[in-house]
Amino acid sequence: MKIERxxxxxxxxxxxxxxxxxxxxxxxxxxxxxLSYIEKLNKLNTDNIKPMAxxxxxxxxxxxxxxxxxxxxxxxxxxxxxxxxVFFKVPKVIE
Amino acid sequence: MSxxxxxxxxxxxxxxxxxxxxxxxxxxxxxxxxxxxxKIQAFITLxxxxxxxxxxxxxxxxxxxxxxxxxxxxPIAVKDNICTKSLNTTCASKILQNFIPPYDAFVVNxxxxxxxxxxxxxxxxxxxxxxxxxxxGYKITRNPWNQxxxxxxxxxxxxxxxxxxxxxxxxxxxxxxSVRQPAALCGVVGVKPTYGRVSRYGLxxxxxxxxxxxxxxxxxxxxxxxxxxxxxYDSYDSTSTQVSVPxxxxxxxxxxxxxxxxxxxxxxxxxxxxxxxxxxxxxxKIYERLGAKFVELxxxxxxxxVAVYYIIANAExxxxxxxYDGVKYGYRTGESRGIIDMxxxxxxxxxxxxxxxxxxxxxYALSSGYYDAYYLKASKVRTLIKSDFDAAFEKVDCIxxxxxxxxxxxxxxxxxxxxxxxxxxxxxxxANLAGIxxxxxxxxxxxxxxxxxxxxxxxxxxxxxxxxxxYAFERETxxxxxxxxxxxxxx
Numbered sequence: 110m111k112i113e114r115x116x117x118x119x120x121x122x123x124x125x126x127x128x129x130x131x132x133x134x135x136x137x138x139x140x141x142x143x144l145s146y147i148e149k150l151n152k153l154n155t156d157n158i159k160p161m162a163x164x165x166x167x168x169x170x171x172x173x174x175x176x177x178x179x180x181x182x183x184x185x186x187x188x189x190x191x192x193x194x195v196f197f198k199v200p201k202v203i204e
Numbered sequence: 205m206s207x208x209x210x211x212x213x214x215x216x217x218x219x220x221x222x223x224x225x226x227x228x229x230x231x232x233x234x235x236x237x238x239x240x241x242x243k244i245q246a247f248i249t250l251x252x253x254x255x256x257x258x259x260x261x262x263x264x265x266x267x268x269x270x271x272x273x274x275x276x277x278x279p280i281a282v283k284d285n286i287c288t289k290s291l292n293t294t295c296a297s298k299i300l301q302n303f304i305p306p307y308d309a310f311v312v313n314x315x316x317x318x319x320x321x322x323x324x325x326x327x328x329x330x331x332x333x334x335x336x337x338x339x340x341g342y343k344i345t346r347n348p349w350n351q352x353x354x355x356x357x358x359x360x361x362x363x364x365x366x367x368x369x370x371x372x373x374x375x376x377x378x379x380x381x382s383v384r385q386p387a388a389l390c391g392v393v394g395v396k397p398t399y400g401r402v403s404r405y406g407l408x409x410x411x412x413x414x415x416x417x418x419x420x421x422x423x424x425x426x427x428x429x430x431x432x433x434x435x436x437y438d439s440y441d442s443t444s445t446q447v448s449v450p451x452x453x454x455x456x457x458x459x460x461x462x463x464x465x466x467x468x469x470x471x472x473x474x475x476x477x478x479x480x481x482x483x484x485x486x487x488x489k490i491y492e493r494l495g496a497k498f499v500e501l502x503x504x505x506x507x508x509x510v511a512v513y514y515i516i517a518n519a520e521x522x523x524x525x526x527x528y529d530g531v532k533y534g535y536r537t538g539e540s541r542g543i544i545d546m547x548x549x550x551x552x553x554x555x556x557x558x559x560x561x562x563x564x565x566x567x568y569a570l571s572s573g574y575y576d577a578y579y580l581k582a583s584k585v586r587t588l589i590k591s592d593f594d595a596a597f598e599k600v601d602c603i604x605x606x607x608x609x610x611x612x613x614x615x616x617x618x619x620x621x622x623x624x625x626x627x628x629x630x631x632x633x634x635a636n637l638a639g640i641x642x643x644x645x646x647x648x649x650x651x652x653x654x655x656x657x658x659x660x661x662x663x664x665x666x667x668x669x670x671x672x673x674x675y676a677f678e679r680e681t682x683x684x685x686x687x688x689x690x691x692x693x694x695x
Contacts, residue, residue, distance in 0.1 A: 116568075123567045124522065125529075125544070126560050127552040139561060140568070142623050147511045150581050153588070160583030161590060163413050163443065164399045164639020164664075170442040184306035188533030197531050202543050 112141045208236055209687060212278045212372040212426040219277035222266060226259035226277035226321065233279050233323060237370050240690050243351055245343045246364040248284045249292045250324040255279065258321045265319075273318030274433050280315060281371035283362050284325035285332055286417065287406040288312050291322075295408050296340040297330045299528050299535045299554030309406020310441065311375060311417050311434045318433045323371055326361030330556045331525065332382055332410045334358050335628035338619050339558045346615070347390060348688040349654055353612035356386030356628075359420070363390040366420045367688060373430050374420040379411045380513050381607075381632025383418035384644040388607035388657020391646045391686065393674070395419045395427050396632075398664045399639035400445040402431075403438030409524040411517035412443075414636040423684050424645065424675040428452035431667060450668050460676040463496040466600035470506035471631055477610045483648030483656040484606050490680050491604070499600050503592040506634060508585050510626055513633045515569045515582035522566025528554065561622060590638040597663045602673055606631055607644040607657035631659060641667050645674045646683035655683075 117136050121128050128136065182195060191198040207215065207229060218224045234252050241247065262277045282288060285295045287305035289312075294300045308316065315322060329339035337345040337360025345360045347353040348368040355364040359376025363386035366374050376383040378396035387394025396418040407417055419430045435449045467488070472481060488498065530536035530550035537549035555563070569578035596603060609630060618625045635642040640661055647658035658677075662670040678684055 117564070120564045120568045120571065123571060124560070124563045125526075125547045125551050126555070126563065127548045128560075132557075132560075135557075136561065136564065139622055140565060143514065143565060143626075144568075146623055147515060147578070150508055150511050150585055153505075153508065153585060155581060155584035155588070158584040158587050160580055161587040162583060164590065164637070165443065165445065167400070167443060167445070172439060180306045186532075187306060188303055190530060190534070190536035199531055200540055200543050200546050 112137055112144060207232060208369040210372070211422050212275070213429060215372055216276055216278050219262070220266060220272065226262045227256060229277065230255050230259040230279060230321060230323070233370065240368060241370070243346065243690070244348055244364050244368050245345050246326055246361040246368065246370060247281070247324040248294055248296060248327050248342055248361070251291055251322055254291065255321050255323045262319050262321070273320070274429065275315065275318040275320035275373070278320050278372050279323045280320045281324055281326045281362055281365040281374040282312065282322055283328055283359050283374070283376045285328060285377060285408040286312060286375060287408070288322065288325065291325065293325065293408070294342070295331050296328045296342055297554065297556070297559070298341045299551070301535060303533055305406070307406065310403035310438045312406060314434050320373070326359070326365055326374065328361055329358035330559050331408070331521070332358040332377055332379055333521070333558050333562055335381070335385060335625055336613075336618065337361060337386070338615065339556060341556055344615060347612045348690060349391060350612065350652070352614055353654065354389070354615055356389035356608070356612065358382040360386045362420050363387055363392055363394065366390070366392045366422060368690060369687070372422070373426060375434070376418050376420055377407055378416050378418045378636065379414045379517060380636050381629040383420065384632050384642055384657070384659060385608050385629060387420055387644040389612040389655065391655030391683070391688070393421045393424055393427050393646070393684065394644045395431055395667070396635065396642045397431060397435065397667055398641045400443050401435050401641070401665065401667065403436070403441040403444040405438055405440040411520040412524060413520060414517055416636070424671055424678050425453060425456060427643070428456055428671050447665050452668050452671055455668075456672050456675045457679070458672050459494065460491060460673055461495050463491070463602070463673065464499055464600045465491060465496050466499050466501045466596050466603040468501055468503045468506070468596070468603055468605055470503055471605035475609055475627075475630070476606060479650045480606050480608070480610065480656050484604070484658050487647040487658050487677060488604065490677055494676055494680070501596050501599065503596060503634070505585065505588045505592050509589055509634045509637060510630055512582045512585045512589065512637060513629070514565065514626060515578050516586065516637070518562045518566035519569050519579050520566070522563045522570065525559070525563055558622070586637050589634055593634070593638045593640060601662070602670065603661040605659050605661070607659040608632070611650045611652070611654035611656055635661055640664055641670055643670050643674050645678060647677070647681070648683060649686070
């Protein structure tokens, strides 16, 4: 799989990562190498194979909807880089 | 023999019998760390004050003849991607450099309940993404056996801390080999339990269907002790299981009579260093002498495991790491034009290159038009890899193979070639994809004096049998007793 500069720009945007021209160049090469390696999976026929997401058979774990001991608001907000009163403060969302 | 060279069980005995006080021991530990750590760089954060307070509490309990925990007074190091309340937890990333968790991980809570003494948080590859601990956002950890070499990774700090006698025990996490590979490269015992055996609550998520917290110890009995303390159901992790936790130390000396050992040919093929191959083959002779039978077998999809892993782990990582947005915790960029720009700048400045590479690969594999070709395809091949193991375990009790294809490599040697680095985990990744447990134990040394590790794999939830098999070998050998000579060493 040949990755091009425009593919890198597209996935960098999806990933919310900004790249310099030099970084784009580096990632074009490295991701192309890795994806070429991954191509080997196409040698296998997997038409009738079920996909697997987890190694255990657990599905839909339910519990009682009971109030536990939550972390206090002060503790939960302690690490916020910017806050105002009881709110997380962020730059303008709507222009 | 210096106190610091003892096993955890021996040191616990000395503390409980009041031969030594926990506070004295902790004092010695930090004295040694201050002397040697500048050469090794195993820790991101030291917890000297907290450790001394906990030690004093344990000394008091013992003096008053109160009941003490399973890990009473044992100094332990914790990988810095496991949350510790009120103690900095960085994941070796700039994006979490000031993060102070408001809660303890399940395993940390267990350590505290069992009276272990947490001495510090250890270095790792940023977000546990790497096989050498060179990708840390803070420092490069060095292998205690040769400081020009890597300790392996991503739990390189924890492995080095146990090998360098900084800690008697350590916790790490293993997504594709991040406990077993550094254990092999540092000459210590490393256990990755069955997926679901140990709660992941408070382990900062990387690849959620693969991540499992594991142990570093100086011998197999210590591994049984520590695993017993941290295993078990936790309602805060819906993938943790209710399967009961056996007493892992019971019957550990039971031997290996009648044991059927599977030798998978794919794990001894091209790419395996000859010294590693010879060491593992010699180890197998010891099992033969002990009465085990060998079964040559094939795990035919092994060659696809690395490719499957780098799709699945990175797809999961790209989703897990979306939470680092500079809003609720962690680093935020200085100036920005609106919220999207703030996200982009925060993440670009906060993440290192390997993390960016993996997030982008993961998002690519999940993106519209590519999902079927990559993620779905990989999930299907994952089924085939698991089926290989299921078929093998019909015929054998365990599988023995090398842990890493090479002994510790030089710092910088693989740093510029991500794909080559990914192949370091070729023998450890399949166990994570299948969810089975694995242990790496010391089985020899290279001519250059670097440790070599051997891996034992068993069925899901058969950790007890795995430890018993490992102990049978350890009892016959002294590889685990060898220690690196650290310059100026008085230990």
